[in-house]
Amino acid sequence: xxxxxxxxxxxxxxxxxEARLRCSPMKGHSHVYWYxxxxxxxxxxxxxxQKENIIDESGMPKERFSAEFPKEGPSxxxxxxxxxxxxxxxxxxxxxxQYNEKLFFGSGTQLSVL
Amino acid sequence: xxQVKQNSPSLSVQEGRISILNCDYTNSMFDYFLWxxxxxxxxxxxxxxxxxxxxxxxxxxFTVFLNKSAKHLSLHIVPSQPGDSAVYFCAxxxxxxxxxxxxxKLIWGLGTSLAVNP
Numbered sequence: 001x002x003x004x005x006x007x008x009x010x011x012x013x014x015x016x017x018e019a020r021l022r023c024s025p026m027k028g029h030s031h032v033y034w035y036x037x038x039x040x041x042x043x044x045x046x047x048x049x050q051k052e053n054i055i056d057e058s059g060m061p062k063e064r065f066s067a068e069f070p071k072e073g074p075s076x077x078x079x080x081x082x083x084x085x086x087x088x089x090x091x092x093x094x095x096x097x098q099y100n101e102k103l104f105f106g107s108g109t110q111l112s113v114l
Numbered sequence: 115x116x117q118v119k120q121n122s123p124s125l126s127v128q129e130g131r132i133s134i135l136n137c138d139y140t141n142s143m144f145d146y147f148l149w150x151x152x153x154x155x156x157x158x159x160x161x162x163x164x165x166x167x168x169x170x171x172x173x174x175x176f177t178v179f180l181n182k183s184a185k186h187l188s189l190h191i192v193p194s195q196p197g198d199s200a201v202y203f204c205a206x207x208x209x210x211x212x213x214x215x216x217x218x219k220l221i222w223g224l225g226t227s228l229a230v231n232p
Binding site for chain 1: 118146148150155156157158159160163203205207210213214215216217218219220221222223224225
């Protein structure tokens with residue numbers, strides 16, 4: 001996990017607030033995946049991004065969720081108007097290329113919605 | 115629609131013995147399989163992988179076996195050590211051409227919690 005930095009580690013929000021989760025890839029990695037792990041479930045793919053481009057967002061909920069990976073700075077997963085069901089662990093994983101099966105994960109952000 | 119299934123939520127093994135973790139899948143188009151290990155409050159860490167063109171891959175104490183006809187793979191850890199206690203996830207990947215932008219997104223099982231007792 002060393003090298004992929006996620007912050008914050010823990011995030012508490014009240015219903016209706018916005019949550020911003022950040023992911024800084026490992027050096028040399030320009031491909032970012034976001035996964036969500038709901039309680040008692042496995043990881044679910046959300047979105048795949050390359051620098052400045054969303055490539056595959058087939059796992060993103062249709063509303064309130066968005067992601068970006070700007071030219072400069074970390075990748076951001078943004079959840080607007082959070083609800084209790086958004087409470088989960090959100091993991092970022094990065095890779096040096098699009099064909100790499102082996103992903104490097106951050107330690108995750110645990111989002112709790114009160 | 116769980117395409118990757120780990121039917122044993124937990125497994126307890128004595129130190130020094132073999133741990134066998136199982137994984138079944140439904141999609142015959144998967145061409146790459148991986149095992150990740152996860153400790154509490156940490157992200158998953160890559161352990162070992164296998165391509166669908168092989169039936170076995172070994173790395174130290176860890177061996178993964180793939181049975182394509184049965185759509186089944188297993189992870190063997192021998193000898194098991196207390197430090198191996200963690201949640202083990204099986205993940206599978208379709209060929210890049212199946213995914214938008216030719217990416218390698220992974221489809222995960224629910225995990226098996228392994229406890230290795232001293």
